[in-house]
Amino acid sequence: RKEVEQDPGPFNVPEGATVAFNCTYSNSASQSFFWYRQDCRKEPKLLMSVYSSGNEDGRFTAQLNRASQYISLLIRDSKLSDSATYLCVVTTNAGKSTFGDGTTLTVKP
Amino acid sequence: DGGITQSPKYLFRKEGQNVTLSCEQNLNHDAMYWYRQDPGQGLRLIYYSQIVNDFQKGDIAEGYSVSREKKESFPLTVTSAQKNPTAFYLCASSTPGQWDQPQHFGDGTRLSIL
Numbered sequence: 039r040k041e042v043e044q045d046p047g048p049f050n051v052p053e054g055a056t057v058a059f060n061c062t063y064s065n066s067a068s069q070s071f072f073w074y075r076q077d078c079r080k081e082p083k084l085l086m087s088v089y090s091s092g093n094e095d096g097r098f099t100a101q102l103n104r105a106s107q108y109i110s111l112l113i114r115d116s117k118l119s120d121s122a123t124y125l126c127v128v129t130t131n132a133g134k135s136t137f138g139d140g141t142t143l144t145v146k147p
Numbered sequence: 148d149g150g151i152t153q154s155p156k157y158l159f160r161k162e163g164q165n166v167t168l169s170c171e172q173n174l175n176h177d178a179m180y181w182y183r184q185d186p187g188q189g190l191r192l193i194y195y196s197q198i199v200n201d202f203q204k205g206d207i208a209e210g211y212s213v214s215r216e217k218k219e220s221f222p223l224t225v226t227s228a229q230k231n232p233t234a235f236y237l238c239a240s241s242t243p244g245q246w247d248q249p250q251h252f253g254d255g256t257r258l259s260i261l
Contacts, residue, residue: 042189072249081237081252082190125189127249133178133197135250139189 041065042128044138052146055116059141061126062108070129071102071109075122076140082125085111116145149174153238153253159261160225160232168223168256170238177242179221180250183207184235193236196221225258233259 044061051057063071071088086093088100088109099112109126123140130136151172160166170179178197182190192205196215210229215221221240225232235257239250 074249079235081254083252084249087249134192134195135180136192137182137190139187 039064040139041136042126042138044124044126044141046139046141048142048144050144050146051116053116053118055145056112056114057116057143058113059111059124059126059143060108061110061128061138062106063128063136064107065128065130065136066107067130067132068107068128069131071100072127072129073098073100073109073111074125074127074137076125077122082137085124113143116143118145118147121145151238151240151251151253153236153256155256156254158256158258160258161261163227165224165226166232166258168225168236168238168258170221170223170253171219172221172238172240172251172253173219174240174251175218176240176251177218178240179215180239180241181205181211181213181221181223182237182239184237190237193223 042063073085074082075085076082086095088102092101097114101110121144123142125140126138154169180195181193184190191207193211194213196202212224237255238253241250242248
């Protein structure tokens with residue numbers, strides 16, 4: 039079993055739709071959690087950190103459930119420009135980061 | 148502007164040849180990382196360094212070597228022992244000990260076999 043697992047998708051949604059991605063992790067020593075966005079043939083870029091209390095940044099909401107060991111990303115009112123691969127990243131208290139394989143989102147007109 | 152610079156953007160390796168990928172950062176980060184990404188897959192950790200003159204193997208270190216002689220620089224050598232080197236290589240840096248701080252990435256090097 040992988041340390042960090044994501045549904046690979048692809049998720050194909052119309053503009054304006056709400057879409058949610060989940061990511062599960064197996065290491066209970068995990069300390070920090072992030073969502074990155076990666077466009078085709080580009081480097082990953084930080085989308086948002088994930089805090090225990092949940093956090094929101096515009097149309098994006100991230101949540102953490104430590105008891106069930108998963109994090110989620112919700113995108114509301116999807117835009118064409120949201121089309122990308124979304125990577126979840128889990129960092130342990132020893133500083134080692136593990137990336138999920140990513141979930142691909144395509145937003146269609 | 149602070150950031151991470153990787154070079155070259157594209158690199159071709161002949162069989163039996165060692166090649167070195169450059170990674171330089173001016174973010175004053177202590178920790179640096181090398182990842183490999185294959186098509187349709189996530190990032191896999193090759194090597195990481197939390198401080199100058201020290202580095203540790205990641206999950207897929209075989210066939211690779213690194214050095215960390217300066218805080219700003221963390222070059223990766225892909226040796227001839229790496230039989231399947233074709234991939235997208237990403238360098239990152241962060242501040243160790245501050246686990247809520249994310250990693251920052253360079254824009255990557257694409258390595259192919261001639």
